Amino acid sequence: MPELPEVETIVRELHPHLVQRTVVSAHVDWAKTIAEPARDIEQFVARIVGRQITDVTRRAKFIVIHLDSAMYLIVHLRMSGRLLLKPRAEDARHLRVQLGFAGGAALYFYNPRKFGRVWLVGDLDPVLGGLGPEPLSTGLTPDVFVEMMRRRRGMLKPLLLNQRFIAGLGNIYVDESLFRAGLGPRRQVNTLTRTDIVRLHSAIRSTLRQALAHHGTSFDHVFVRPQGERGRQQEGLRVYGRHGLPCVRCGSPIERVVVGGRGTHFCPRCQK
DNA sequence: ATCCTATCCTGGCTGC
DNA sequence: TGCAGCCAGGATAGGA
Numbered sequence: 387m388p389e390l391p392e393v394e395t396i397v398r399e400l401h402p403h404l405v406q407r408t409v410v411s412a413h414v415d416w417a418k419t420i421a422e423p424a425r426d427i428e429q430f431v432a433r434i435v436g437r438q439i440t441d442v443t444r445r446a447k448f449i450v451i452h453l454d455s456a457m458y459l460i461v462h463l464r465m466s467g468r469l470l471l472k473p474r475a476e477d478a479r480h481l482r483v484q485l486g487f488a489g490g491a492a493l494y495f496y497n498p499r500k501f502g503r504v505w506l507v508g509d510l511d512p513v514l515g516g517l518g519p520e521p522l523s524t525g526l527t528p529d530v531f532v533e534m535m536r537r538r539r540g541m542l543k544p545l546l547l548n549q550r551f552i553a554g555l556g557n558i559y560v561d562e563s564l565f566r567a568g569l570g571p572r573r574q575v576n577t578l579t580r581t582d583i584v585r586l587h588s589a590i591r592s593t594l595r596q597a598l599a600h601h602g603t604s605f606d607h608v609f610v611r612p613q614g615e616r617g618r619q620q621e622g623l624r625v626y627g628r629h630g631l632p633c634v635r636c637g638s639p640i641e642r643v644v645v646g647g648r649g650t651h652f653c654p655r656c657q658k
Numbered sequence: 659a660t661c662c663t664a665t666c667c668t669g670g671c672t673g674c
Numbered sequence: 675t676g677c678a679g680c681c682a683g684g685a686t687a688g689g690a
Contacts, residue, residue, distance in 0.1 A: 387682095387684075388684095389684095462685090464666095464684050464685075465682080465684060466669090480668095498667080498668060498669070499666085499667045499682095500668080501666065501685085502684095538660095539659075539660075540659080544660085547684085547685095549684085556683090557682095557683070557684085646661080646662090647663080647683090648683075648684095649682070649683080
């Protein structure tokens with residue numbers, strides 16, 4: 387599942403290949419992929435052809451491809467989306483959108499489960515405006531995070547998955563961050579001490595930084611980098627997917643339960 | 659405000 | 675081996 391580290395990896399690897407490219411063709415193979423302009427593929431194609439890419443950036447789990455004429459192509463991969471620079475035969479059935487560039491290069495959006503979406507907009511705010519802060523931003527200091535948490539209640543894991551509260555975490559890195567912080571996924575937020583919250587802040591950032599250094603998690607064969615390489619963070623996961631295996635810290639079996647409707651992995655002894 | 663469920667989808671797994 | 679049925683999972687909407 388692409389989360390912040392996977393999306394950031396994609397952005398970094400697409401950037402040098404896409405900036406300064408001019409779109410000369412666009413094909414949409416699954417119309418519902420285009421969220422904006424909705425139900426108007428001809429309009430989408432007409433607006434994007436001829437545009438030159440000026441930058442490729444990330445906000446939360448959104449990929450933002452900046453175009454000239456103050457337009458943006460926003461991509462969200464959701465569960466199973468891939469952006470690849472070369473077509474792959476094994477993905478052919480799941481090709482949803484393709485962009486061709488002057489000089490022959492192309493960008494392919496594959497999406498087996500069809501949850502991913504693409505927006506072509508002049509204003510980022512309607513799509514990205516409601517998102518919470520970036521977990522790795524300098525502005526998100528421990529003190530700011532403590533203040534954010536103080537105003538909340540309910541279970542800890544669902545709050546960390548809420549993109550309006552903090553943007554970019556998903557199921558894998560929430561479980562990993564909670565393990566590093568020694569906090570249970572069902573812990574009530576209003577029982578956390580300042581020390582707990584500061585430890586969680588640090589755990590989230592170190593979890594994401596390590597995943598980023600390993601180019602993301604290619605655990606389930608869903609995430610592949612734009613040139614087909616895999617990430618290595620699956621080797622560094624401590625609880626996610628380790629249900630029944632011994633905790634790396636204390637040896638107790640890792641448990642899997644459902645919290646807020648999501649599969650949740652944790653060490654019942656290390657996480658309180 | 660928070661929680662729960664349904665929805666969108668398909669590949670992959672389980673059980674018979 | 676085949677097939678039906680279930681489930682994961684990001685995000686959001688609607689109802690309790």
